[in-house]
Amino acid sequence: MQLDGFTDRVAIITGGAGGIGREVAERMIALGARVAVTDARESDVPGCLNVQMDVTDEANVRAGVSRIVSELGAPAILVQAAGIFRVEPFEETSAASWNLSIAVNLTGAFHVAQAVLPHMREAGYGRVVALGSSAGITGGSKSTAAYGASKAGVMALTKAIATEYAPYGITSNALAPSLIETDMVANIAELVTRVPVGRLGQPGEVADLIAFLCSEHAGFITGAVVDINGGFLIH
């Protein structure tokens, strides 16, 4: 897939060391972007700037984004893929566990957006894509209250950014994936019987959609939540 809008643009992929984020990084490198991958873990994704960054720590995020700006230039593309997924029965979910899910998935996206958007506003161009989830719509098929609530928050944050930054040529969209086969989401194979297309999704399929939304071809799409779930959630 050859998309316009990546050549020499700087892209930041949070949570880019593995899973969906890494697939996104690889596509954007192939499309000609200068890519920075951030992750809480140390990472070594070839062909890009690897930045260890804890999205829950505002100072750490500001330092990480500053380093990306000085080494690669101002970001034009931001993909918010950092996230954690915990299956915990509601009554067994501790406040600490709840807070961690919200801190990484929702507040983390807030910190990163706040550090990155001024650069896009100044340039008059930007593409922000956040990983939401169908669990942010339904609450989730398993015991994932904190995850579902955090992803609902991410999708609302995405829309708020879309409205506030539209005058600056910045689009902001979210994906609502479901049943994607990654290390993060284990034990979902049993749900495959409920997927109309009869299989789980692959990280590369999500990355293709993200790449499209980050391209110049998607310039009139903003504030949208795009479902990618093989028909698992048609609503």
Added chain:
Amino acid sequence: MTWRNDAGLVGRSVVVTGAAGGIGRSVTRAFAEAGAHVVAVDLPGSPIADVVAALPGGPHLALEANLLDLTSHASIFERANELAPFAALAHLAAVLRRAESIDDITEEDWDLQLDVNLKVTFFLGRSANAALRAAGTPGAIVNFTSQGWWTGGFGGSVVYNASKGGVTTLTKGLARSFAANGVRVNAVAPGGVDTPMMNEGMSPEALASFLAMVPLGRLAQTDELAGAVVFLASDAASFVTGSVMNVSGGQLMY
């Protein structure tokens, strides 16, 4: 902007209906640039032959057809398969009768919009699926709804929007029904697009108040719809089905 997409479209045929319309021309061109062979369908008397003559690549085919003649549908996909193995239907053909007020809407207005916009979407989609099933190949259907499917619109346009509500519901139901034989069904929901259909009967004041509701502050150019259609029709969207892609410049966020 050139869209080059080798994900399942190169050397296969794509049927585009409403291909001589504002968005249809851009969609037709985008598929041709992506390497597909396009069967471009529009009404008898439309400039569809000129649209096709100007396309890169090929061979392509211009077909004059009134889709209200349901018996014409099967032959459209037969012609597509003669050109190249049929891969996708992008169904754009629709009619908008914007009445002055709700009191001016006639039964004929109702019937025409429901028949062209909704009835044809069902029978044409079923026919496309039958052609793909018979060939044993996966494929995709991309329908056109409108953001009015969600809002209901207002006054003289409510019938059009109700028909588009039907198209959205149908898209979801057909997605579940056709998944078993590998056919994905999605819809694109445009907001305001700079086309004759949008601009006809729209005063400058009405347009200004419309644009005030669009965060991006402008109408979409037709090329900006083509990207979404080609993406959804291609194998790059292989796990996307039953979804509605909202291309409204932020006017509506759902």
